[in-house]
Amino acid sequence: MSTFIAAFVILLLFFLLMSIGYLIKRKAVEGSCGGLGVLGIEKACDCDDPCDKRKRRMAAEEARRAKLTKDRII
Known part of the structure; x- marks a missing residue:
C-alpha cells in the first residue's frame, strides 16, 4: 500500500x-512531432464520407x- x-x-x-510550468510560460501544450498536419491529414477522421454527427459539427x-468574418470590424 505504501508503494x-x-x-x-x-x-x-x-x-x-x-x-506551474504552464502558468509561467503561458504557452499551449503541443506535441513534439507536429501531429497529423505533418502527414498531410487535415482531420482525424480522414474518410471520404464522414458520419452525420461529423457533418453537423463541420x-x-x-x-x-x-x-x-461577417461581424469582423477590421
Missing part, C-alpha cells in the same frame, strides 16, 4: 510541476467562422 501511495504522490507532484464550425 501505491508513494507512486500517487509522485504523479501528483509531476502534475503540479507541469501546471457545418456548425463553418457557420461560426462565417459569422465571425
Whole structure:
C-alpha cells in the first residue's frame, strides 16, 4: 500500500510541476512531432464520407467562422 501511495504522490507532484510550468510560460501544450498536419491529414477522421454527427459539427464550425468574418470590424 505504501508503494501505491508513494507512486500517487509522485504523479501528483509531476502534475503540479507541469501546471506551474504552464502558468509561467503561458504557452499551449503541443506535441513534439507536429501531429497529423505533418502527414498531410487535415482531420482525424480522414474518410471520404464522414458520419452525420461529423457533418453537423463541420457545418456548425463553418457557420461560426462565417459569422465571425461577417461581424469582423477590421
